Amino acid sequence: MVFAKKGLVILTIQARIPSLKPPKCDKFTTCEEVSGGKAATLFVGLYVVALGIGGIKGSLAAHGGEQFDETTPNGRKQRSTFFNYFVFCLACGALIAVTFVVFVAASLNSCFGRNSVNVVVRPSNAVVSPSNPHSGRKEIEEETEQAIIETEKPTHTLKFLNNAVAYEPIHSSLECTVEQVEDVKIVLKVLPIFASTIILNCCLAQLNTFSVEQAATMNTKLGSLKVPPASLPIFPVVFIIILAPIYDHIIIPYARKATKSEMGISHLQRIGIGLVLSIIAMAVAAIVEVKRKNVAANSGLLDDATKQLPITFFWIAFQFLFLGSADLFTLAGLLEFLFSEAPIKMRSLATSLSWASLAIGYYLSSVIVSIVNATTGRSNHRPWLSGANINHYHLERFYWLMCVLSGLNFLQYLFWAIKYKYRGNGNNN
Known part of the structure; x- marks a missing residue:
């Protein structure tokens, strides 16, 4: 938390001192790139904030989940509710970011006559703590010690790792216990599941970037109020806030009765539902972009992206409906899956993989855009995703490409x- 505060101080200083600010933009598409000390100050501030927030996010979910008694069905159900509302609170924090913060920034820009800046906001961290913990740390540690005592032989899963126990190690520092080998097996087993969520986060990055540019060309008025395009991520945030209680209090109780199982919907099923919803989100995004460009063509504004199109930005809400639902299902499901499957000593590390998936997905999105532009820009053809006029982009083709990649990822x-076997007594099935 201290690092996050220091990073915000650095960013505040840069925003305050004129000599550290970038040059003003003539237009949104013709901003001069910063370099040298200005860029260094910006990135130092951002990375210090990221370092601080990363430490918080890596431990919050695991800390909260450990407050429940996982040895009882009721405790496991309440733990599932915790992870669901953990994501709910992330969305509540993001709602403040994309409404209050963005509107304040827009007001300041208006008051001081500065150019508007589009800011893409991703749901940030929030805290929710159970009010009635059922089990203390001591009981969990005793249970762990008992499990270690009962583990005398390596399992048959990933047999090649059993050599670390069966044979004399080259050096004493490489000597492993049965428990350590089994812990490594568990981590290796969850890695493919973790990796499968990266493409979904890549889709999140694309929609949270290009959708803002799309909305900037559309009618963003809500009655007499003009909504800043940067507030567009409010749609998935609101959908998460609405859907989370419905899922926990209506869908899950019904699923438990229908399946006659403790969880109703298993962790892997929940992640899978989120991946399917992300496929639908990209398909809907492609269809909406076709409609937007048709309106631009019919209005004679295809070559002029500076004029507002006669189409409401609420069309973008359809793709965010599925995007927000996908985020809720996959993120909450992945957090609980990693927490419940990981060795107790590695739970914070395991749940941190959820945020690692987010980071990798956003970096991968930049790589995919670069590859697409490099590939489609050959032979004097215009790249799909570059240029000053978004109406000349082939954004719909790119969305279909992401839809196909998401489909292959789901397969x-x-x-x-299907191959994965849960730990324990199958409480997640």
Whole structure:
């Protein structure tokens, strides 16, 4: 938390001192790139904030989940509710970011006559703590010690790792216990599931970026109020806030009765539902972009992206409906899956994989855009995703490409999910 505060101080200083600010933009598409000390100050501030928030996010979910008694069905149900509302609170924090913060920034820009800046906001961290913990740390540690005592022989899963126990190690520092080998097996087993969520986060990055540009060309008025395009992520945030209680209090109780199982919907099933919803989100995004460009063509504004199109930005809400639902299902499901499957000593590390998936997905999105532009820009053809006029982009083709990649990703996820065997007594099935 201290690092996050220091990073915000650095960013505040840069925003305050004129000599550290970038040059003003003539237009949104013709901004001068910063370099040298200005860029260094910006990135130092951002990375210090990221370092601080990363430490918080990596431990919050695991800390909260450990407050429940996982040895009882009721405790496991309440733990599932916690992870669901953990994501709910992330969305509540993001709602403040994309409404209050963005509107304040827009007001300041208006008051001081500065150019508007589009800011893409991703749901940030929030805290929710159970009010009635059922089990203390001591009981969990005693249970762990008992499990270690009962583990005398390596399992038959990933047999090649058993050599670390069966044979004399080259050096004493490489000597492993049965428990350590089994812990490594568990981590290796969850990695394919973790990797399968990266493409979904890549889709999140694309929609949270290009959708803002799309909305900037559309009618963003809500009655007499003009909504800043940067507030567009409010749609998935609101959908998460609405859907989370419905899922926990209506869908899950019904699923438990229908399946006659403790969880109703298993962790892997929940992640799979989210991946399917992300496929639908990209398909809907492609269809909406076709409609937007048709309106631009019919209005004679295809070559002029500076004029507002006679189409409401609420069309973008359809793709965010599925996007927000996908985020809720996959993120909450992945957090609980990693927490419940990981060794107790590695739970914070395991749940941190959820945020690693987010980071990798956003980096991968930049790589995919670069590859697409490099590939489609050959032979004097215009790249799909570059230029000053978004109406000349082939954004719909790019969305279909992401839809196909998401579909292929889902197929490989099914392969790993079907093969996966839960730990314990099958409480997640």
